[in-house]
Amino acid sequence: MSSNSVSREDNHSYRFSLNLSRALAYIFLVFVTILSLFSFYLLIINATRSNNELQAGFTLLPSGNFANNLVKALTDTSLFSIPRGLLNSFIVAASSALLTTYFSAMTAYGIHVYDFKGKKFIFTFILAIMMIPTQVSAAGFVQMVRGMNLNDTYWPLIIPAIAAPSVFFYMKQYIESSMPLEVIEAARVDGSNEFRTFNAIAIPMLKPAFAVQLIFAFVASWNNFFTPALIIDTSDNWTLPIMMSVLRSKLNSQNGDLGEVYMMILLSIIPVVIVYLFLSKFIVKGVALGAVKG
Template identity: 45%
Template sequence: MQKNKHYTGMKVVIYIVCIFLAILSIFPFWIMIINATRSTYEIQQHAISFLPSKFLVKNWNILTGKSFNVLRGFTNSMIISVCSTALNVYFSSLTAYALVIYDWKLRNAFFKFIMAIMMIPAQVTMIGFYQMVYKIHMTNNMLMLILPSIAAPAVVFFMRQYLQPTLSPEIVQSARIDGAGEFRTFNTIVLPIMKPAIATQAIFGFVNSWNNLFTPMVLLTDQKKYTMPIMVSLLKGDIYKTEFGSIYLGLTLTVLPLFIVYFALSKYIIAGVALGSVKG
């Protein structure tokens, strides 16, 4: 009986802390979304409000009347994120397959190499990368943001760890007997087996690419090519200085797609993190 009492006290503390943290997670975004519907005057009077107002359309007009082009940023980010995610998961799976199923001389050396380069961050190679891209006049070419994702060491590592215990050589063997070529075997038999791992990595690949600020900020100078995070950085500039409502609206628009993806897939995303997901 006494033991139960002790647990009740403990539980109260746990719930208080958890609810506090939950509020802390929601609060900034709540203010952001509510203020997106309020006028600058209202925000100046009271910057915190729990009820939306009716200036959403006006804020939208101010926001899009200046350099912030939501649709363009969205389209650009979509193109880059979808393409780089597709390349990333496909070629990482292929490389992982090469590491798991074939017995080649440099296999172990290659795997060790992948583990060693996993930690190299983009920031420390950026000057050389920029100069290389600048020399071939490709700084505003989206391909320069897409193609590098073919080589994603951390994803290869994850895919290999997934494939190693999952794929039995007999399956591949029987496909060979049926006369399937190696490449076809990979596409029609192995890729479907890897679906869960691919789904996990695709979500994180997409989110990382969508959120990436550093590389696009260095490479892109053409406003037409701006991605969402760069569009966001425009909100800080002088053009929106006192348009509080439209700043909040701009911020809201950039995170809306992420909120939708997150709340639709949160179960899988949390499970993916638990698997030792790879964050950029």
């Protein structure tokens, strides 16, 4: 009887401490959520306010100048044209993403399916260079690009995407876990040639990995600032990150229309945020998958 009451009391204090830690956990989670979202909230609010309203003071409530700012941001061509930047960034990011995923999958497939001399060496080599940042070869790369007169074009931003060691590694892991060699053998027996087997049979099997890597590659290229800033010279060809740096430099020396500035920032991040909101489940899973395997 007495032991029973002790255990009930134990249970009671256990439940209390569990509820307390659960409450603390939720409070922390809410805090972190606010931390993550607050700056974006301010960005959206400020994009709805006119320059005068922004100068006058701080508020957390939206105002009615969203459309005004949007028209200004889209039509202002004094420094650059934002619609042009959106288009340029899209061209570069979409092409890089397609090349990265397709050729990384092709390389991973080549290493997984075929046996050839030097395969092990090449695989180890690609793994070893995975961590080396592209910046360290940038000096030679920029010099080469300028030597070939390819500066101010998108080729030097798009073509290198064919060789992406980390995407290759991801694809290799995925192929190993999901593609039995029997399927390829069967296709061969049916008379399919090697390229057709890869394009028509292997790629559909790799769809989930393709989707994840397409998104990551697109976002990485969309956000890339370092290399484009060294290669793209004229404002017509600038991508959005370069435009952001030009906008920043301008605010250094003079005040601009802040409502318009906030709107330009919003316009350059909104495409990725929208894609993310639709595909977030997928993306977060993709990160975790890379983590388990990488």
